[in-house]
Amino acid sequence: MxxxxxxxxxxxxxxxxxxxxxxxxxxxxxxxxxxxxxxxxxxxxxxxxxxxxxxxxxxxxxxxxxxxxxxxxxxxxxxxxxxxxxxxxxxxxxxxxxxxxxxxxxxxxxxxxxxxxxxxxxxxxxxxxxxxxxxxxxxxxxxxxxxxxxxxxxxxxxxxxxxxxxxxxxxxxxxxxxxxxxxxxxxxDYFRIRKAIDRRIYEIARKHCGIQSYFSITLDKLHLKTGSTSLLKMFRHNIKKLANTNDLPDYTIRYDSVEDMVIFDNRKNNLKDKKINFN
Incomplete structure (x- = not known):
């Protein structure tokens, strides 16, 4: 019963x-x-x-x-x-x-x-x-x-x-x-992110980087995944600005101009933020 x-x-x-x-x-x-x-x-x-x-x-x-x-x-x-x-x-x-x-x-x-x-x-x-x-x-x-x-x-x-x-x-x-x-x-702090594109980039970093130390992705693939309608060169410009600011929650961001890659580093796995810019 x-x-x-x-x-x-x-x-x-x-x-x-x-x-x-x-x-x-x-x-x-x-x-x-x-x-x-x-x-x-x-x-x-x-x-x-x-x-x-x-x-x-x-x-x-x-x-x-x-x-x-x-x-x-x-x-x-x-x-x-x-x-x-x-x-x-x-x-x-x-x-x-x-x-x-x-x-x-x-x-x-x-x-x-x-x-x-x-x-x-x-x-x-x-x-x-x-x-x-x-x-x-x-x-x-x-x-x-x-x-x-x-x-x-x-x-x-x-x-x-x-x-x-x-x-x-x-x-x-x-x-x-x-x-x-x-x-x-x-x-x-997701709700404090002002720009729509930065929110999308955070989502992608959270999904793919997660708790790993870092995650890398080609610029054109990241552009595709964001759903951005801007030209690739403008998107690249915005990524460089975001890399300089480096104020996304949980992750820092780097841009490698040689390989045209974007690298996300997990803040929790790094003692210091990596604000590295490639010329």
Missing amino acids: NTLKPRKHRLEFFIADNIELSSFRDEIASMEHPFFALKGGNTKTREYRNGNITVIVKPNSDGLATIFDKDVWIYVISKLQESMNVNQEISKTVCFTPYDFFVTTNRTISGRTYQELERTLDRLKGTTIKTNIFYSKRKQEIIGFGLIDSWQILEEKKGKLDIGMVKVTLPDWLYQALHKKRLLKISP
């Missing part, structure tokens, strides 16, 4: 504000491949090919979801993962206050920020991905999905929900990524 009674009620939503975050997490596939645009207002379909991998990103009339829109993803899956760590029940539908989201992701709190959140949710709902990255090399299947399934801003009190809460339903593939441990911890 079972010692537990059967569950009589299905959890319809998960309230994120009740969870204190000790760390943040990002989804692995979107860290390696450019699901998100680097500039707002991009209404063109983007196609990315890297070896056998194909990613086709389609916008709606509001444009492609951007790397800054991705903060909603990171916020939500980080809260869900934290709850899973202490064996709390979770749901694909997550409710949160805009205020908690803004504070957690280091945003300014203003009327304009509230309006931008609604546009962010529109872009996430309207952007769709078609890709084969979730299958083995022997298979040819492709999968299509939205970045979120639905969203709602709740302006009236509904049971436990307070006025002004946001309700977001995650796509099944992202929800399953939590259970399949397809997430990586990222630095809380």
Whole structure:
């Protein structure tokens, strides 16, 4: 005989504000491949090919979801993962206050920020991905999905929900990524990175370098993986500037002009930051 009674009620939503975050997490596939645009207002379909991998990103009339829109993803899956760590029940539908989201992701709190959140949710709902990255090399299947399934801003009190809460339903593939441990911890300082391209470069460094001492990649391959639409020579210029500044979380960056390579060094594995520039 079972010692537990059967569950009589299905959890319809998960309230994120009740969870204190000790760390943040990002989804692995979107860290390696450019699901998100680097500039707002991009209404063109983007196609990315890297070896056998194909990613086709389609916008709606509001444009492609951007790397800054991705903060909603990171916020939500980080809260869900934290709850899973202490064996709390979770749901694909997550409710949160805009205020908690803004504070957690280091945003300014203003009327304009509230309006931008609604546009962010529109872009996430309207952007769709078609890709084969979730299958083995022997298979040819492709999968299509939205970045979120639905969203709602709740302006009236509904049971436990307070006025002004946001309700977001995650796509099944992202929800399953939590259970399949397809997430990586990222630095809380990620939200302090100002430039979109620098956020993408950090994601790529975190995914490929991880806890290793260093990771190297050709400049043109890094350019491809970021999803940048700038010319390669401009991208090279920006990499050199970033190497001089060297203020990314977790990793330092070097540019080797002889080999046209970019090298990421893990700060934790080096006693001193390596601010080395090659002429």
